[in-house]
Amino acid sequence: MGDIYGFSGPAGDPGGGAAAQRRRRRIVAWVVGLVLVVLGALGGGIYYLLGPGADKMLAESESEKPKWAGGITPGWMSEQVGLKVPGQATDRRAAYRITSRFDIGIFAFTLPRAEADAYLKPLHPKGSVWIRNFHPSKDDSRQTASFEHLGFPEPETLVKGLLKSSLCPGDTKDPNGVGLKRCVDLYAHRYSGERTRIYVRSYFEPGISPLPVAPTGA
Incomplete structure (x- = not known):
């Protein structure tokens, strides 16, 4: 009597050996094919990362690094912001930095203290006040365009003699600021009894x- 749990293949092929072998060969072929596909994909990815892909990724990474533009002058920067610089101002310096999120323009100049006060006072809208900097800090996103690049101390790090404010288009009717094209951060540093350095920062x-x-350069 046959075993009800047994399996009998065709005559001359006990246990269905030939059919089982064919199934095994198909499975092996399928697995080998899958492995080859995976290895091919990995190889292509490695080639991309180590070959032209690496160059492309490096180029993209380099393009996203902040860069200082060359040839920036205080006059050009003043025109972009729309804030006039007094003709008698000295030690004028400017820079423009390109970042992956936004660009930042900065410029600074120096005036005798009395002339600086006369320049700054009418710029501000009625009722606005200058704020003293009591808390020096360098942990600020604005440091992506530091005035240290111009050779000046960073205004946020100064406490003694520093006043800060801001100004936006339409805030003033003063001739020096009536053409203002964008909001600016203003800092006035009375770094001596006779001289005031004025810092201007704006975003583009x-x-x-x-x-x-x-x-040029990062």
Whole structure:
């Protein structure tokens, strides 16, 4: 009597050996094919990362690094912001930095203290006040365009003699600021009894065109 749990293949092929072998060969072939596909994909990815893909990723990474534009002058920066610089101002310096999120323009200049006060006072809207900087800090996103690049101390790090404020288009009717094109941060540092250094910082949508000279360096 046959075993009800047994299996009998065709005559001459006990246990269905030939059919089982064919199934095993198909399974092995399928697994080998899958492995080859996976290895091919991995190889292509490795080639991309180590070959042209690496160059592309490096180029993209380099393009996202902040860069200082060359050829920036105080006059050009003043025109972009729309804030006039007094003709008698000395030690004028400016820079423009391109970042992956936004661009930042900075410029600074120095005036005798009395002339600086006369320049700044009418710029501000009625009722606005200057704020003293009591808490020096360098942990600020604005440091992506540091005035230290111009050779000046960073205004946020100064406490003694520093006043800060801001100004936006339409805030003033003073001739020096009536043409203001964008909001600016203003700092006035009375670094001596006779001299005041004025700092100006403003933000731009990426891609001012044309810049005076192509960006150089990070």
